[in-house]
Each structure stands twice: as structure tokens, then as C-alpha cells.
Amino acid sequence: MIGSRKLYVKSFGCQMNVYDSQRMADTLAPEGYVETTAPEDADLIILNTCHIREKAAEKVYSELGRMRGLKETAAADGRNLLIGVAGCVAQAEGDEIIRRAPAVDIVVGSQNYHRLPQLIARAEREGRVVDTEFPIDDKFDHLAAPSRAATRARGVTAFVTVQEGCDKFCSFCVVPYTRGAETSRPVDKIVAEVERLADAGVREITLIGQNVNAYHGKGADGRTWPLSRLLERLARAAGIERLRYTTSHPLDMGDDLIAAHRDLPALMPQLHLPVQSGSDRILAAMNRRHTRADYVGVVSRLRKARPDMALTSDFIVGFPGETEDDFAATLSLVDEIGYAGAFSFKYSPRPGTPGAEMDDQPDEAKKSDRLQHLQQVIDRNQATFNRGCLGRILSVLFERPGRHRGQIVGRSPYLQPVQIEAPLALIGEIGAVTIMEIASNSLFGALAQEPALAAAGA
Numbered sequence: 001m002i003g004s005r006k007l008y009v010k011s012f013g014c015q016m017n018v019y020d021s022q023r024m025a026d027t028l029a030p031e032g033y034v035e036t037t038a039p040e041d042a043d044l045i046i047l048n049t050c051h052i053r054e055k056a057a058e059k060v061y062s063e064l065g066r067m068r069g070l071k072e073t074a075a076a077d078g079r080n081l082l083i084g085v086a087g088c089v090a091q092a093e094g095d096e097i098i099r100r101a102p103a104v105d106i107v108v109g110s111q112n113y114h115r116l117p118q119l120i121a122r123a124e125r126e127g128r129v130v131d132t133e134f135p136i137d138d139k140f141d142h143l144a145a146p147s148r149a150a151t152r153a154r155g156v157t158a159f160v161t162v163q164e165g166c167d168k169f170c171s172f173c174v175v176p177y178t179r180g181a182e183t184s185r186p187v188d189k190i191v192a193e194v195e196r197l198a199d200a201g202v203r204e205i206t207l208i209g210q211n212v213n214a215y216h217g218k219g220a221d222g223r224t225w226p227l228s229r230l231l232e233r234l235a236r237a238a239g240i241e242r243l244r245y246t247t248s249h250p251l252d253m254g255d256d257l258i259a260a261h262r263d264l265p266a267l268m269p270q271l272h273l274p275v276q277s278g279s280d281r282i283l284a285a286m287n288r289r290h291t292r293a294d295y296v297g298v299v300s301r302l303r304k305a306r307p308d309m310a311l312t313s314d315f316i317v318g319f320p321g322e323t324e325d326d327f328a329a330t331l332s333l334v335d336e337i338g339y340a341g342a343f344s345f346k347y348s349p350r351p352g353t354p355g356a357e358m359d360d361q362p363d364e365a366k367k368s369d370r371l372q373h374l375q376q377v378i379d380r381n382q383a384t385f386n387r388g389c390l391g392r393i394l395s396v397l398f399e400r401p402g403r404h405r406g407q408i409v410g411r412s413p414y415l416q417p418v419q420i421e422a423p424l425a426l427i428g429e430i431g432a433v434t435i436m437e438i439a440s441n442s443l444f445g446a447l448a449q450e451p452a453l454a455a456a457g458a
């Protein structure tokens with residue numbers, strides 16, 4: 001035990017990093033580290049980084065510039081502030097980070113953060129350390145569980161990583177290189193983690209993985225379980241009212257998983273199913289290994305199983321060779337599916353990926369134009385989806401106080417934020433809410449019935 005020290009962790013990028021950041025804090029808690037939201041008070045700062053696009057990686061370096069100032073101020077006060085870089089930039093760039101940002105003391109890859117206590121001790125003893133090897137041992141076996149109080153403080157919804165890495169090798173993507181090969185956690189470890197979360201008051205679990213629907217973990221019966229079976233098991237965990245999973249690949253959307261959306265009331269009617277492009281030519285160049293028709297087929301099977309399914313996606317514009325016709329195909333796919341929302345990005349060539357070597361890279365101005373146009377079409381889709389909820393009664397899991405006094409905020413089954421006027425005591429409950437107004441993609445409503453009487457589904 002080192003004694004009480006302050007830890008500031010900043011997460012960049014996806015939900016997997018948010019989860020990893022929490023687990024880093026959990027691992028350092030028994031070492032005496034208490035989390036702070038003020039970096040200037042910290043004894044240890046960890047930036048948990050994202051390498052997916054160039055902009056995300058560059059953000060880390062500008063943040064490190066700021067942290068250097070904090071380190072100098074701390075040193076002037078006689079304090080030794082340690083700075084760590086974790087996550088995918090750490091994994092991809094290793095020693096290069098120390099060269100570019102000399103204020104950094106620790107570089108730790110996304111598979112090694114369970115070793116943070118030893119790395120901190122080494123950095124204090126010997127100076128800078130870099131640990132980005134892919135280890136043989138599984139980090140999850142070495143991570144400390146958070147206290148009940150820490151879990152409770154994080155709220156009534158939680159992420160649980162069930163799968164990591166990716167074997168798909170889309171030609172634009174760094175994930176297979178930064179997160180390594182696809183692995184799945186065993187069922188019993190996931191069930192234990194979910195039961196512990198439920199015991200501390202968590203009501204909704206989102207299973208996460210870079211390719212979560214490729215999950216194939218070892219079950220207690222010694223067999224390999226697919227995601228559908230894991231979901232069915234978790235739906236029986238006492239206290240868990242809602243399940244979600246993200247992010248999925250269209251190729252791994254099997255019939256069993258689609259049927260789970262019909263058969264499991266706890267499985268919310270919402271799915272993030274990235275397609276990236278609506279053009280078969282670009283999908284092939286991206287090595288997505290499915291066509292537009294395959295994707296549309298998956299969506300129609302999902303909607304047959306669960307007609308009110310809300311779909312969201314990711315899109316990339318300006319992939320090498322993307323013509324006006326290819327881009328028009330993407331726009332038409334958005335309208336054909338009718339999304340509840342989507343993320344869209346300008347293609348960012350990533351070193352080491354096949355896409356970065358391709359000819360015919362569209363210029364920045366074209367990418368910006370296309371992105372703007374696509375976002376307008378997505379916004380229109382989202383507004384239509386939200387308008388369809390007006391007047392409906394939706395079940396809402398109340399998560400936290402709202403921005404204004406007397407308001408609380410929750411999520412609908414479709415993951416939309418819903419605000420109502422109600423006492424804070426309802427946080428953690430599921431209530432039936434009549435949707436009366438929509439503003440800036442938030443839904444506003446009023447309780448339609450007492451929460452205890454509300455159903456868990458839509």
C-alpha cells in the first residue's frame with residue numbers, strides 16, 4: 001500500500017476504452033490511488049488513447065503538451081507527477097511516444113494495463129518504462145474488481161468487455177494491429193462480473209467488443225458459446241433488466257442472434273450495425289466481405305424478428321476510389337434502412353493498413369463536402385425516427401439527474417435520452433413514459449404510470 005495518491009484518467013475513443021479506464025482505476029485502488037477529476041491535483045495521470053483516426057492520435061500529443069506544463073508545476077511544488085499513456089496509441093507507437101513527448105513516464109499497451117502497479121514502481125525506481133508486448137497471460141485474470149461503492153457511484157448502467165481484438169482486417173482499420181487477434185472471455189467470468197454489478201445496483205449491461213457478435217467464449221459445459229447463448233444466460237441474472245451489445249459486424253449476425261432479439265425481452269430493440277458504405281465496389285475495396293444486399297438482408301431478418309428494431313451505423317466517406325456514384329449509393333442506403341442515428345467519418349489513412357497504400361485518395365475538400373451531405377441525410381433519418389416516438393409510451397431506465405433542477409434523465413429501449421420531471425429517487429427504476437416533445441434529439445415526457453408497474457421492454 002503506497003498511501004493515498006490521486007489518479008486522473010482521461011479516456012479517448014470508444015466504449016472499450018471507457019471500460020478499460022475504469023478497470024485501470026480499479027487495479028490502482030488497492031495501491032492507494034483515489035480518482036480525481038482535476039488533473040492539476042493528480043500524482044498520476046493516465047491518457048487512455050485511441051488510434052482509429054489520425055485526428056484521434058494527434059489529440060493525444062496536444063494533450064501531452066498540456067500535461068508537461070502540469071508536470072513542471074508539480075515539480076516546482078516538490079511533487080513527482082507521473083504521466084502514463086495507455087491504449088491503442090501506446091500499443092501502436094510504443095517508444096516513439098517517449099521520443100515525441102519526453103514528459104511521459106509510462107507507456108502501456110491495451111493488453112498490459114493489469115501490470116500498472118509494477119510499471120509505476122519501475123518508473124519511480126528506474127525512469128521511463130514501455131510495455132507493449134502482447135502477453136501470454138489474460139489481463140482479466142489479474143484485474144482487481146471495483147468496490148461495491150465504486151460500482152454504485154458509476155451508475156445503473158455498465159459496460160462489460162466480453163470480446164477483444166479483431167480478425168476481419170478491413171482495409172482502413174488499425175484495430176487488428178492495435179488490439180490483436182480475436183479473443184473471447186469465458187462465460188463464467190462474465191456471469192460473475194455481471195452478477196457483481198447487479199448486486200451493486202446496475203440494471204442495464206452493454207456487452208462490448210470490437211467485434212462483439214463474433215463472441216465465442218468457453219462455457220461451463222466446456223463448449224464454445226455464441227453471443228446468443230451468453231445473452232440468454234445473462235437475461236436470467238437477478239436484477240439485470242436490460243441487455244445490449246456493441247459493436248457488431250454484419251457477417252456475424254447469425255440466425256440464433258437474430259432470434260434472441262425476438263425471444264429475450266431483456267434484449268433491447270436497438271443495434272449498432274456498421275456498414276461503412278452503400279457501394280459494393282467500395283465495400284469490396286474495404287475488405288468488408290459482405291455486399292449491400294447482404295446487409296439489407298440482415299436488417300430485414302432483424303426487423304422480422306423485432307419489428308421496432310432501431311438501427312444505427314458507422315459510415316466512412318472518401319475511401320480511396322470513392323466516386324460520386326459510390327457516394328450516392330451510401331446516401332440511398334441510409335434512406336433505404338431508415339436509421340435511428342449514425343456516426344460518419346472522413347476516411348483517415350492509417351499507417352500500416354492496406355487502405356493507406358491505395359491510389360486515388362480523395363482530397364480533403366471532397367471528403368468534407370461528402371461528410372456534410374451525409375450528415376444531413378442521417379440527421380433527417382434520426383428526426384424521422386424520433387418523431388415516430390411522439391405520443392408513444394416507452395419504458396425508460398432512469399440514469400441520472402437532468403440538467404435542470406427537478407429533472408431526471410434516462411434512456412428509452414432505443415437508447416434515446418429521455419427527460420422527465422420526477423424525483424431523484426426514481427434513478428435506477430424503469431418507468432413508463434409518455435413522449436410529448438422532442439428537441440435536439442432528446443425526448444421529453446411524463447410518467448405514464450408508476451415505475452414499479454412498468455414493463456421492461458418497449
Ligand code: SAM
Pocket residue numbers: 014052053172173174175210211247248249274275276314315316345346347348349350
Ligand atoms: N468493429 C466495428 C465495425 O466492424 O464496424 C467498428 C470499429 S471502429 C473502432 C469504429 C469506426 O471507426 C468504424 O466503424 C469506422 O467507421 C471508423 N473507422 C475505422 N477506421 C477508420 C479510418 N481509417 N478512417 C475513418 N474512420 C475509421
Ligand code: SF4
Pocket residue numbers: 166167168169170173174175176210211249
Ligand atoms: Fe476494424 Fe471493425 Fe473491420 Fe475489425 S471489423 S477491422 S474492428 S472496422
